[in-house]
Amino acid sequence: MTGKIRTIAFDADDTLWQNEQFFRLTQERFVSLLSDHAERAHLEERLLDAERRNLGHYGFGIKGFILSMIETAIEVTEQRVPASVISEIIAAGQDMLSHPIELLEGVEETVGQLAEAHHILLITKGDLLDQERKLAQSGLGDLFDGVEIVSDKTEAVYGEIFARRGVSPEAAMMVGNSLKSDVIPAIGAGAWGVYVPHDLTWALEHAEAPTAHPRFVKLQSLTGLPALVDQLG
Structure with a gap:
């Protein structure tokens, strides 16, 4: 890599x-x-x-x-x-x-492209059985080098995951639609936080974007992620 x-x-x-x-x-x-x-x-x-x-x-x-x-x-x-x-x-x-999984546009191609040269993780929170079901139905499982299903996403949780998996935070990025869960605590743990907004966001996931932070990036679409990774590399 x-x-x-x-x-x-x-x-x-x-x-x-x-x-x-x-x-x-x-x-x-x-x-x-x-x-x-x-x-x-x-x-x-x-x-x-x-x-x-x-x-x-x-x-x-x-x-x-x-x-x-x-x-x-x-x-x-x-x-x-x-x-x-x-x-x-x-x-x-x-x-x-029991609802079927609906992948967002460009997800399979984007994750597949990045998996060719990078260590790819899935870090998600929620009910264990339901998250496992969705991952299995998504068809994306083989693209991930590791899967973490946690009860909540905090700076300490990200830090523990990075340490346990031997991941250097400064060489890692967390990508997600929630500023509160995916971006801000990952940045706090030393990683890059990449915000990809979704049209619908649960009220309890709202937070102010850390726009002044040097490791914060906002993308309008996940399809722009490979170009961002190339730019940072």
């Missing part, structure tokens, strides 16, 4: 394949089910509060989202939510857990 950048780590959800759009569709279904009990804005606010409150209990992912919807339904109906609504919410979660 040659060049300045030797290790390239990718986020998964909404960086390699669609994810947030399915949460939004399920949230629409949730709002419709409870439309007789509360206004849309109130339901969305209460659901977000529940998700934030429950992160420490359930972590990130579909299962925690479903449990937060059930909790919100019980709260807004003052424990009078019909069993049929709870059943619908559970069914919506099961639909999400």
Whole structure:
């Protein structure tokens, strides 16, 4: 492997394949089910509060989202939510857990090209079984030299991954759609942070871009990553 950048780590959800759009569709279904009990804005606010409150209990992912919807339904109906609504919410979660993977444009070609000369990692957070399912269905698994599925992405987590895998942070970059999870903590751990925005981003992943930092780069598309790596090399 040659060049300045030797290790390239990718986020998964909404960086390699669609994810947030399915949460939004399920949230629409949730709002419709409870439309007789509360206004849309109130339901969305209460659901977000529940998700934030429950992160420490359930972590990130579909299962925690479903449990937060059930909790919100019980709260807004003052424990009078019909069993049929709870059943619908559970069914919506099961639909999400079985939805086929939709790769984003140019992902397979871009990751494949970079894998020819670089050490490629997948670093993703969320439910272990669901993330493993999505990776297996994506057809990208053979392109990665290592896969890390973590409960959260922090500077300490990135530092531990880099150290355990013998990765020099200054010769590594983390690529993802979340400033809060993919970019800022990776930069804090000494790596490059490459921000590739997605049209949809969960409210709890919003953060200010570290535009003044010398190791921060924003790309409009993942397809621009090989040229960036060549430039840095």
